[in-house]
Amino acid sequence: MNFTAHNIRLDNGSYTKPDAKLISDEPWAISTRKILNLVFPLHKKNYRVVDLGCLEGGYSVEIARMGFDTLGLEVREESIACCNYVKENLDLENLNFVRDTAWNLDKYGPYDAAFCCGLYYHFDKPKAFLEKLARHTKKLLILQTHFATALDSGVKQFNLSPMDVHEGLNGRWYYEFDENLPFEEREKLRWASYENDKSFWVQKEHLLGLIYDLGFSTVFEQYDHWAPDMGENLNKFYPDSLRGTFIGIRDA
Template identity: 30%
Template sequence: MDNKMKDIVLGIWDNPNELLLAEFKKKNWTSHNIPLTRTISTMGDAVPLIGNDRRMQIIKNTLRFLKKGELSGLKLIDLGCLEGGLSFEMACEGINVVGVEGRVLNYEKCVLLKNYYSDLSNLNFICSDVKKLSKNEHGVFDIVLCCGLLYHLDNPMSFIDILDDITHDDSILFLDTHIAPSDMDLDSCIFKNDLSHFLELKYNNISYEGRWYDEYSKEANGSDNEWAAVSNPKSFWLSFDSLVKSLYYGGFRRIYNMYGGFDIEQEFELRKKYSRLYCFATKNNII
């Protein structure tokens, strides 16, 4: 943690706003276990604290490596930020963070987090559909966290054009996403019943392959699934090749598939079961 941020956070932990602390307890936290004092967190002992989460550690370590430890003052956007946990952790590194969340129910938790950590002036949230982001309105970012979001969009190719718009030549894009399993891998994928057959979509006259994913098939009403898409009932999961192609044509020409976050045999299994991909991409060859 950045030293200045550490002083602020420890100050809040040791002298918490009890009224706001009570508000945290009233909310249903579904994923991000965010520390609130030295002993209290949003989800208690149920899951690791967000700072100890494997994915969070991989992102932080990779960033420190790529930016040679100089994270303070960078601008980061956290897309589909849910409960704000990744944004909070990044702000603790001294990074200027904007978390973007399109679902009001989740955004309200982010606002509570912001109010609780109000002295972290570098932690901010907006409530918006990510499809509406633009350089003109939101500026450009050094780092983009696109975690658990791309596979909730109906046109991921056009969204990658938006990512191109809000980044510069040295920006780093982290992508943590599902990809469409091949026919051979479909059976091992736990989402197989919600995925269509393989098909082709055209975008800017280029063909992309993937499968439609039914966002709300398991719910009576999609609005009560806090992790789902906010503005489309179906999402398009790109195949691995098509995802790489869309990043490439979207301006992110260096694409690094990240292995080694877990025990490698376990990682192969997890990737098959969840059809998940972790990568980062840049426009320039930064390594």
């Protein structure tokens, strides 16, 4: 198995990527557990969570270990093989994986919560995707994603386009790969989009507004994964990272 990122401790004591930090100790994983515990403090087995574009299944495992009925959705063959290997080597009956595109999320829903980390900024129709996801998410949205700003921070670093308007939202285009790249080569790009050769990064303010407009009446950006030294890290690294965690919660 070729694990590119997720270091998961398996039941036999082995690790999927021993040279990397345990995913359970990663700041994003810790922040995710906090939000899930806040919104679903009790009876976690009664709630269903989807991990969209789950890569190698590490976050899915963390969510399942909390007790949630967890589904990891992943489209690439090599990545889903890693997920299935993890599933086979963990005693977690509440953990399942499906090979499919995230656009088919409606086939497996509805969900009480949706976790979308490292996927949203790979879509060329982010508004349409979030609209679909919102229709099938009953309570909580956790969106960990790159975004655009009207400033020039990060533009050269990520080779972003000038500001544009797409699907009625402000943002910038990001170029994933050459449009003439054969599909079999695209399949190997595990950290890129699956089909579209460019994607649209929504301006942060518009993204927050979109989440609210889709029925999540409590909307905020979660910053605690920048701790410790949060002030220094936000000042030094956050502006050029163009990446954040956005939370949407529906009223009871």
